[in-house]
Amino acid sequence: MDRTIIEILEQAGSQDPTTLKIAEQMLRQWETQYGFYTALFKVFSNNSFTINVRWIAVLYFKNGVDRYWRKHAPGEIALDEKEFLRQALIAKFDEPVNQLAIQVAVLIAKIARFDCPKEWNSLVPTLLEVIRGNNSLAQHRALLTFHHVIKALASKRLIADRRIFQELTLNIFNFILDIWNNYTESFILLILSGANDHPLQEAIQKALLSLKILGKLIIHGFPKPSENQRAMLFLKMIFDRIRTILDCRKNFMSRGLEVEIFDKFIIHLTKILQGVLEIHPFCYVDLIPTTLECSVFYCFTEIGQSLVFERFIIQCLNLFKEILQTNVYKPAKVIQETKNLLTLRAHQLKQEFFTLQILKEICIRLVTHYFVLTSSDLEIWNTDPENFGFDDCGESWKYSLRPCTESVFLALLHQFKDIFSNVLVELMQKHYQPVHPNDFRGILLKDAVYNAVGLAGFDLYDEVNFDQWFSTTLKLELNDKSNNYRIIRRRVCWLIGRWTGVKLSAEYRPELYNLMAQALRPDEDLGVRLAASDALKLAIDDFQFNTDDFIPYLERIFSLLFCLLKEVNECDTKMRVLYVLSFMIERVGNGIKPHISSLNAYLPELWQESKNHNMLRCAILSTLVHLEIALGSDSIMLQPLVIKVIELSCDMNQEEYIYLLEDGLELWQALLQNTPYQTPAIMELFKKLPALLESSTENLKLCVYITEAYVLLNPEELMCERGSGIVESFKSIIGDLRSDGIIIVMQLLELCLITAPQSGSQFIKPLLLKIFESVYEGDEYPMVWTAYLTIVARILLNSRDIFIQIIKELSKRLGQEFKEDFVFAQVINSYIDHMPLVTQHKEKKLLALALCSLLDVNSPSAIFKKFPQIILNIVETLNDITKINDMGCSTDSLMIDHHHSPSQFEDVGYETEHSLRKRRVTFNDPVHCIVLSELLQNQLSDLRKLLGDEQFKLMMLEINPDLDQQLKEYISI
Structure with a gap:
């Protein structure tokens, strides 16, 4: 083999x-x-x-x-x-190929996670023995393996596993610490002695591996590192090691040698500090002053910055920020007395460190050094302005310097608002005056100050008169078209966007739109145009946005944004601009109608171009949804593209559907709600719904709403020709639905019964047995009960034959001993008993109408046995729905005035074609066109004629006298 x-x-x-x-x-x-x-x-x-x-x-x-x-x-x-x-696997450690050695180490660690220590108690002693040996290669491979084993064991989270790892840590920590010290001292001495690269690299690699092991042990192996003397000694040593290794790194660089391994070593030292601070914040309290001093020295002094590299600065600043933001270092956040002492200590140490002078220096350094655009930033702007224009987001502060410094700035600002605000105001005053276009350094400093003021907008609310600043300086700076001033123009657009939601009076909004329109001109720098686009998004998104103020600029801005959309090449940038257009369409509504022809012509091309970019396609879908809503019935011009988009987005055979389905369903719903009439293409889309329903109930609500729209759009075609698949889908999933899912499905079924009483009853017939069975058993949640009872009531009103058929089917399912009359009686008893739980007047009247329809001689004897309870429920319903009108007469409050007609409803300005169709159906609903008291009067009169006076009087005597008195208020007997 x-x-x-x-x-x-x-x-x-x-x-x-x-x-x-x-x-x-x-x-x-x-x-x-x-x-x-x-x-x-x-x-x-x-x-x-x-x-x-x-x-x-x-x-x-x-x-x-x-x-x-x-x-x-x-x-x-x-x-x-x-x-x-x-x-x-642990018989020898002599693998010469490093990449294979790593894979073997990972392999051993995976097994160790299952078997160590119970089935593999020899693993750790063997590794430690090899590490103690003199074979250099075997020592390195054993350290590499031990690192991965410790990493795997530290990841286990069960209490028993954590206890075992803590015991292991106590046994090996001192040994690993000594190993690390020895290797670290060795490579430092080798550097100082000018040794060649090979022994140096070997020593520092072993030191790094042992450091990684120490990191896992101290973070996950000690319940409280502060209770172990050597653990705390190691943490304190880290700061000295950082200084020493940084000096060695500088020495190495001066010799023109590679320093990557030094960078890894230093970064891992800071990662250990971050891990302890995150997992054991109370154990870190005594290290707060040293950490802050180290961070300030290396990040905010000239001497320190001469030693460091960018990733190390990011690590230091993130440590710095974590100390500022750790909740347990804030007195108000802690309740327990024992912790509160450490909290107060941490708070005191922070307050003692952050003196007025230090805070001022940090603020000035952040703004005038870290916020200043670098030559590499400007190079990216020149070569790739689309990517340069993106604001960093998410957790980019963890690995990118600019967002890192901005997040530190905001953390300091929020804790030391008064001091930072004063410094920022001083910087604003210093850089308030216009800068000469040739003063490049001055332009960069002004850009940095504006960046800080934009970030601190809400904190500077009382310090800055933004209206005055906007109408004077900022406006003038936007009009300076010199090349160097593009930096200021871009920043001013960004600044205006940030401050619009903070402090800009409504009277200046039109001027804002005018300035952004100027900044969007095709001859402007692309970075400026993108910033203006973002600023417009923020301005339109503000709660003070007034459509009337914006309308005069709508055509111009829409046209400029559309040109920008066509000009940019990156899909992310197109998506960014498209979202601004989409949001604008949403806010101005049908005011966009005169201006969308060009966008409508371009979107098919953009959809085709975005074939491999699903996020851009999501943006296009969102735009189409807003266009459908804004255009209303005029959205018919979009239908060729919209139907094509829906076909792809909602097709489970396409890979893209995973990304596009939710937006595609929303577009589908918007299409149906706004189309004035059905088309073959729209009806053909319906065949995709059953598969979507059966695959997952995640989008059940949207699928039901779409089906509802089809029912109103073309009820006969749907129910008689296309709908059998959707009913079968509901039948297969209804048993797995929660209460809210059952309710929305029942609401759809009820709409079918209202829209087309006869064909609707046949259409939903496959689902009726389950509904009747639930009513028979009587163990559902009240809201679900109401939903089920409305269906039963509609069937009684629409088709007594189908009602009887379902009773027969239910009787067969229950068994031969359950006769049809018994099942019928049980369903009606359950119906009557649960009717008082129905609280909505509309549903209650519907149930009462159905009960009235049963008051005839053809009904089974069970109806007459329950005659007093039936009358009680009907009278209670009449009590609820009867109101006194302006003429002092009793009226059915749910009736639509007989003077109204469908044509008059068309004159009312409804939001969508869908809502108009729904109103027309409502007009024909028995609940709104049959007077309950009149129906009851007619039914009882007919019953009296058929039964005879004597038998009818005997039946009426069963009614409680109080109820009889109430009944006579509504009918004459």
Whole structure:
């Protein structure tokens, strides 16, 4: 088998797809065979084979551990094979190829996470023994393996596993700390002695591996590191090591040598501090002064900055900010007395450190050094203005210097508002006057100050008269068209956008739109135009936005934004501009109608261009939704594109549907709600709904709303020709729905019964048995009960025949001992008993109308046995819905005035065609066109004639006298 495996492994590295596929199939067949992983081990541990074959062997072994090493896993590796592999993997540490050594180390760590220490108690002692040895290569490989093992064990979170890891930490921490110290001292001495690169690299790599082990141990291995003397000694040593290694790094750079390994070592030192601060903040309290002093020295002094590199500055500033923002260092955030003492101590240490002078220096340094655009920033602006224009977002402060410094600035500002505000005002006053276009340094400083003022907008609310600043200086600076001043023009656009929501009077809004329109001109720098686009988005998004103020500039701005959309090339930038257009359309509504022809012509092209960019397609979908809503019935001009977009977005056979489905469903709903009439293409889309419903209930609500729109748009075609699939889908999922899902489905079924009483009853018939069964059993949530009862009531009103058919089917399902009359009686009893739980007047009247319809001689005897309860429910409903009108007469409050007609409803300005269709259907709803008291009067009169006076009087005597008196207020008997 070994020879065969080697051949298959060679084929698995082939570039020929056919050969590769055959090899993968064969390896997949062997995955659960006894001895397969032993054979793989023999391959990757044998140096005589090619690196490619050994690499594939170790990867398959590693993947097999993930799948088959766990106890009781399907296809679990045999116990004796596991035991052999555990011992074989740690028999020697002499792998010469570093990348393979890493894979083997990760492989051992994966097994250790399952088996160490219970099934593999020899692992850690063996690794420590090799680390103590004199074989340099074996020592490095053992450290590498131990690092991955410790990393794997530290990731376990069960209490028992954490306890084991803590015991392991107590046993090995001092040894690893000594190892780390020795290796660190060694490479420092080697640097000072001018040693060559190889021994130096070897020493620092071992020091880095032992440092990574120490980091996991101190963060995850001590419940409280502050209670272990050597743990705290190590944390305090970190700051001295940082200074020493930075000096060594500078020495190395001066010799023209590579310093990447030094950077990794220093960064990992700071990561350990961050980890302890995050996981053990109370243990970090005594380190707060040293951390702050270190951060300020390296980030805010000339001497310190001569030693550092960008990533280290980011790490220091993030440590600095974390101390500022840690909740347990804020007295008001802590309740427990024991913690409160440490909280007060931390707060006191921060207050003592942040003197007035230090805060001023930090603020000035942040603004005038870190916020200033660099030559590399300007180079990006020149070569790639679209990407330069993006504001960093998310967690970019963790790895990017500019957002990092901005987040530190804001953290300091919020805690030391008065001091920072004063400094910012002084900087504003210093840089208030216009800068000469040739004073490039002055322009950069002004840009940095404006950036700070924009970030601090809400905190400077009382300090800055933005109206005056806007109408004088900022306006003039936007009109300076010199090339260097593009930096100021871009920043002014950004600043106006930030301050619009803070403090800009309504009277200046028109001027803002005018200035942004100027900044959007095609001859303007692209970076400025993008900033103006973003500023407009913020201005339109503000709660003080007034459509009337904006309308005079709408055509011009819309046209300029459209030109910008066509001009930019990056999909992210197109999406950014498109969202501004989309938001503008949303805010101005149908005011956009005269201006969208060009956008409508361009969107199909943009949709085609965005084939491989799903996020841009989501933006296009959002824009189309807003256009549909804004255009109303005129949106018919969009239909060719909209239908094409929906077909792709809602097609489960397309890969893109995962990204586009939700927006596609919203567009589909908007299309149906705004189309004035159905078309074959619109109706053809319906066939996609059943599959969407059956795949997941995640979008149930939207799918139901879309179906509802189809019911109103073309009820007969839907129910008679196209709708059977959707009913079957509802039938298959209704048992899995929660209460809210059942309710919205029942509301859809009720709409079918209102829109087309006869065909609607036939249409939903497959679902009725489940509904009647639920009513029969009587164990549902009240809101669901109401929904079920409305369907039963509609069926009673629409088709007594179908009602009887369902009763017969229910009787058969329950068994022969359940006769039809008994089932009918039980359903009606449940109906009557639960009717008082219905609170909405509309539903209650519907149920009362259905009960009235049963008061005839053709009804089963169960109806007359419940006659007093039926009359009680009807009278209580009459009490609820009867109002006294202006003439002093009693009226049914749910009736639509008989003088109204459908044509008069058309004169009312409804939002959508859909809502108009819904109103027309409502007009024909029995609840709104049948007077309950009149129906009751007619039913009882007919019943009296058919039964005879004597029998009718006997039946009426069963009614409570008080109820009889109330009944006579509504009808005459």
